[in-house]
Amino acid sequence: MKKYVSQNKKSLAAAIFTGTIFSVMSAFFAIMVQQLIDIAVKKDISAFIRMVIFTSVYIVMCGLIHFCYAALCKRIICRVTQALRFDVFQGILKRNISDFRSVNSADYISALTNDIKLIEDHYCTPLLQGLLGAVELAASAVILIYFSPIIFATLIALLILLTVIPGLFNKVLEERQCNLSKRMAELTIAVKDFMSGFEIIKSFRMIDCFEQSFNSKNEITTKSKYGVDKITAAVESVSVVLSSAVLIVVFCVAVYLIIKGNITVGVLVGVLQVSGQIVNPIQILSQSIPKIQGTKSVIRRLRELSEYQCVTMTGEKEPTFDNKITVKDVSFKYQNRNDILNGADCSFERGKKYAVIGKSGCGKTTLINLLNGYFAHYRGEILYDGVELHELDIEKLNEMIAVIHQNVYMFDSSIRNNICLYRNIPDERMKWALEVSGVENFLDADRTIDTNVGENGASLSGGQRQRIAVARALVQDKPILILDEGTSAIDLQTAFDIESRLLAIKELTVLTITHSFHPDLLQAYDKIIFMEKGKCTMGTFDELLENNETFVHFFMLNKEKG
Numbered sequence: 001m002k003k004y005v006s007q008n009k010k011s012l013a014a015a016i017f018t019g020t021i022f023s024v025m026s027a028f029f030a031i032m033v034q035q036l037i038d039i040a041v042k043k044d045i046s047a048f049i050r051m052v053i054f055t056s057v058y059i060v061m062c063g064l065i066h067f068c069y070a071a072l073c074k075r076i077i078c079r080v081t082q083a084l085r086f087d088v089f090q091g092i093l094k095r096n097i098s099d100f101r102s103v104n105s106a107d108y109i110s111a112l113t114n115d116i117k118l119i120e121d122h123y124c125t126p127l128l129q130g131l132l133g134a135v136e137l138a139a140s141a142v143i144l145i146y147f148s149p150i151i152f153a154t155l156i157a158l159l160i161l162l163t164v165i166p167g168l169f170n171k172v173l174e175e176r177q178c179n180l181s182k183r184m185a186e187l188t189i190a191v192k193d194f195m196s197g198f199e200i201i202k203s204f205r206m207i208d209c210f211e212q213s214f215n216s217k218n219e220i221t222t223k224s225k226y227g228v229d230k231i232t233a234a235v236e237s238v239s240v241v242l243s244s245a246v247l248i249v250v251f252c253v254a255v256y257l258i259i260k261g262n263i264t265v266g267v268l269v270g271v272l273q274v275s276g277q278i279v280n281p282i283q284i285l286s287q288s289i290p291k292i293q294g295t296k297s298v299i300r301r302l303r304e305l306s307e308y309q310c311v312t313m314t315g316e317k318e319p320t321f322d323n324k325i326t327v328k329d330v331s332f333k334y335q336n337r338n339d340i341l342n343g344a345d346c347s348f349e350r351g352k353k354y355a356v357i358g359k360s361g362c363g364k365t366t367l368i369n370l371l372n373g374y375f376a377h378y379r380g381e382i383l384y385d386g387v388e389l390h391e392l393d394i395e396k397l398n399e400m401i402a403v404i405h406q407n408v409y410m411f412d413s414s415i416r417n418n419i420c421l422y423r424n425i426p427d428e429r430m431k432w433a434l435e436v437s438g439v440e441n442f443l444d445a446d447r448t449i450d451t452n453v454g455e456n457g458a459s460l461s462g463g464q465r466q467r468i469a470v471a472r473a474l475v476q477d478k479p480i481l482i483l484d485e486g487t488s489a490i491d492l493q494t495a496f497d498i499e500s501r502l503l504a505i506k507e508l509t510v511l512t513i514t515h516s517f518h519p520d521l522l523q524a525y526d527k528i529i530f531m532e533k534g535k536c537t538m539g540t541f542d543e544l545l546e547n548n549e550t551f552v553h554f555f556m557l558n559k560e561k562g
């Protein structure tokens with residue numbers, strides 16, 4: 001948080017300056033009261049008129065200065081939360097795809113919304129209020145010294161007590177704040193799940209189940225919030241009691257000093273006034289400190305997100321793909337699972353076309369994800385032009401590869417923007433991409449390239465979305481195109497046509513994960529990679545049919561199904 005404070009040094013200095021002036025002016029009010037009482041005792045009417053004029057000007061000035069102070073505080077809070085939110089967002093953007101996927105995306109949403117709000121309410125606001133409180137306290141203390149050093153000494157002793165007692169709540173408040181942050185993240189995850197699965201929930205009559213689940217999470221979050229609020233209420237009550245106790249003790253000491261003849265009645269009233277001004281900042285301080293301390297765990301969580309450093313794939317070499325990608329004796333398993341790949345060997349030459357085939361769950365997508373550098377903990381070697389993946393800059397590697405998944409994400413924008421991804425693409429290339437991908441076939445007078453596709457492409461069919469994804473990959477001009485069942489939602493003939501056109505692009509290396517077993521199409525691939533029991537067998541379609549019994553069996557079975 002220090003970074004954000006130093007980014008707003010000037011505004012903070014101005015806030016402290018105006019806050020100090022306001023505090024001093026507020027504390028000065030006690031002297032005015034004392035003066036007025038003494039004027040009343042002396043019955044001096046002209047001094048009284050002068051005091052009335054002075055007081056009026058003083059009140060207007062107080063109002064103006066307080067406005068400046070409050071506006072500066074709001075500005076600082078807005079800037080700090082904006083910068084914090086931006087840093088967290090940047091930290092999320094920096095994550096590699098594998099790390100990003102390891103956390104539920106609603107967790108990120110919760111950090112960017114709930115946690116930032118928590119920092120605003122429980123860190124920034126109390127910190128600024130506390131600063132003003134401290135200045136007010138100091139100013140009032142000076143006035144108190146002016147009235148009576150003995151009363152001042154009593155006050156200091158009590159203050160020490162006041163700062164220690166609310167501090168006892170710090171630890172429990174921090175634990176509860178941390179718990180609340182987690183519960184809010186869980187609630188956000190549940191809400192996101194509900195929104196994403198709305199259609200399934202409705203059509204499969206899951207409303208009761210979701211209602212119960214939401215209700216229970218809502219209840220847990222509310223309880224957790226109440227847990228924080230209860231501690232905050234306890235801190236507030238303790239601070240109210242303690243500050244009232246301070247007021248009474250100070251008042252008793254002042255009365256004692258009057259009895260002893262050490263101070264006048266005017267000073268007594270002044271002391272009472274300034275003591276009242278001391279109670280307020282004491283309350284603010286004793287409530288602010290535990291609140292600020294309580295946000296430690298949330299700040300830690302936000303720091304972890306914003307200062308994300310990739311520790312798994314930290315290579316810096318520029319990836320190239322002039323020759324080939326080699327997968328050498330690669331074994332891989334997901335956490336606490338058996339090996340998915342077990343000594344897999346295969347290679348991909350530049351410009352050649354490959355079809356990856358195998359039973360559902362045999363590890364086809366896993367292999368593709370490994371090539372993309374999503375996972376670091378594999379055994380064996382994955383080499384791009386002879387350089388191991390761990391030595392390469394993964395961000396740059398990802399820029400070389402276009403992946404088209406079965407489920408295509410669509411931005412709520414025009415077809416053009418979904419293809420060009422908001423970049424300027426030359427007309428020629430765009431025209432070619434529309435043709436190869438088959439997008440041009442579903443454009444007409446009603447649906448042009450500039451028609452909006454709705455939320456996640458709601459106004460398009462699954463096949464149309466996939467065709468847009470193919471066009472998107474083509475205009476980006478990447479050397480490697482991976483289709484992870486990327487044409488599965490398109491009718492057989494259209495998919496055949498699109499894939500044939502893709503296979504005809506000479507310079508493009510194509511890897512297609514496919515469950516479609518059209519012999520003509522499979523023959524058009526340079527090599528088939530048949531995956532089975534964690535291993536890969538490579539060959540042309542005809543070679544595999546000739547030499548690999550398992551492949552023949554698998555092919556015949558699927559061909560019949562198809």
Ligand SMILES: Nc1ncnc2c1ncn2[C@@H]1O[C@H](COP(=O)(O)OP(=O)(O)OP(=O)(O)O)[C@@H](O)[C@H]1O
Nearest residue numbers: 334335337340358359360361362363364365366367
């Ligand atoms: N993130 C993950 N964590 C744990 N297990 C996973 C994860 N992703 C995939 N798996 C498991 O790894 C195995 C291989 O999955 P993968 O998606 O690579 O198979 P696939 O051959 O592409 O399947 P399909 O043809 O059905 O798409 C499956 O058993 C799957 O359940």
